Amino acid sequence: MTKLHKNxxxxxxxxxxxxxxxxxxxxMGTLHGICADPDDDEVIECAVVxxxxxxxxxxxxxxxxxxxxxxxxxxVSPVEFVQIVASIQQEPRDV
Numbered sequence: 001m002t003k004l005h006k007n008x009x010x011x012x013x014x015x016x017x018x019x020x021x022x023x024x025x026x027x028m029g030t031l032h033g034i035c036a037d038p039d040d041d042e043v044i045e046c047a048v049v050x051x052x053x054x055x056x057x058x059x060x061x062x063x064x065x066x067x068x069x070x071x072x073x074x075x076v077s078p079v080e081f082v083q084i085v086a087s088i089q090q091e092p093r094d095v
Contacts, residue, residue, distance in 0.1 A: 006082075014082065014085075023050055025046055025049045025050040026049070027042055027045045027046050027049055028045075029042065029045070030045065031044055031045040031048065034070065035063050035064065035067070036062070036063045037060075037062070037063045040060065040063050040064050043055070043057075043064065044064075044070055044073075047070070047073045048070075048071060048073065052073050053072075053073065053074065054073065054074050054075075054076055054081055054084070055070075055073050055074070055075045055076070056076055056077070056078055056081045057075055057076070057077065058077070058078055065077060
């Protein structure tokens with residue numbers, strides 16, 4: 001995880017934290033024509049069905065990442081997502 005400037009222990013902790021709230025969803029193939037690449041429509045549908053707030057996308061700089069948002073779901077790179085999570089963790093909390 002050198003791109004994220006995290007060592008293996010920090011990366012493992014991030015993965016463990018993510019696994020605590022990841023949910024598997026099933027898509028029905030009902031969204032069509034959302035993305036320039038039709039294969040990406042299922043990825044978007046998965047995020048919609050799962051009521052995701054973020055869709056973390058690696059390597060798709062042509063189609064998904066340029067969308068930036070779909071129906072309130074922010075489409076971000078892994079680096080952006082880690083930065084978002086880090087900023088949330090640093091926010092003061094009401095006790």
